[in-house]
Amino acid sequence: MAARDYGQYSGVTRALELVGERWAMLIVRDLLVGPRRYGELAAGLPRIPTNILAARLKELQAAGVLRRAPRSRVIVYELTPFGRELEPVVLALGAWGFKAMGQAREEQIITPDSMTIDLRTAFRPQVALDLPPTAYAAHVGVAELLIRVDGSRLDVTRGDGPADLAFAAGPGIHRVIAGELDPDRAIATGVVEVLHGRGDLLGRFADTFHLAA
Structure with a gap:
């Protein structure tokens, strides 16, 4: 699990403890498109430090959100059924954030x-x-x-x-x-x-x- 502990007993608190760390939801977002190798995840999130990516993957795996799976002699990361339940959450966040995007830098x-x-x-x-x-x-x-x-x-x-x-x-x-x-x-x-x-x-x-x- 992520190191963050809010000291509260509620569903929102627990959700943020599991996926609220920086970059975590973007990893989930990309895995909603499909399984990805480590290098593919890194390429899709070019500003994420490699140590942070490794840490987030380990935390999300421990939380049961994603898993490592062999595919054609390589290891990929994919969402578990529990992780895929985040899809409507991610889409709702996207719709909400779209209203505040402004002009691209x-x-x-x-x-x-x-x-x-x-x-x-x-x-x-x-x-x-x-x-x-x-x-x-x-x-x-x-x-x-x-x-x-x-x-x-x-x-x-x-x-x-x-x-x-x-x-x-x-x-x-x-x-x-x-x-x-x-x-x-x-x-x-x-x-x-x-x-x-x-x-x-x-x-x-x-x-x-x-x-x-």
């Missing part, structure tokens, strides 16, 4: 896993149910994601692939998701660059993925 980056969770947070399945199946190839900073929406089902994977709309963007894509920037205006001002496919589908993307800031 120059040194801030978007990672594939952070963008994947942002998309899960902003996904509106009730809207997608009324739209045709659509695939988007999104190049957001260093993150290359293939986003497939089919009714209420969302599938986000790393890499490129056949898509109805392929676009490139920076942190400004969050302004589109927040409804602060009209999709047509985003394209006209270069915030979003259409690489191929139908540019008008960015409007469908904005309808499907929306979080009010």
Whole structure:
């Protein structure tokens, strides 16, 4: 368990003792996308000191939040069923934090896993149910994601692939998701660059993925 002890007997207190240490919830966030090797976790959290990453992994494993598992002759870290119960908590935190993001600073980056969770947070399945199946190839900073929406089902994977709309963007894509920037205006001002496919589908993307800031 984490060393922090608040000396209180309550559910919130216990939760913070288990996952409230710095970096812990970001490790959980990335593992919600899928199992990761140690090096992959370190690459996805470039500012985390290696000793802190090792300590957090050990603490989360002791708490039953994650486990080490062999995969194709390598060891990966994956969430346990207990750890996966944190998904709605992480998504709710993301929606809450989205309201206070403000403008991105120059040194801030978007990672594939952070963008994947942002998309899960902003996904509106009730809207997608009324739209045709659509695939988007999104190049957001260093993150290359293939986003497939089919009714209420969302599938986000790393890499490129056949898509109805392929676009490139920076942190400004969050302004589109927040409804602060009209999709047509985003394209006209270069915030979003259409690489191929139908540019008008960015409007469908904005309808499907929306979080009010």
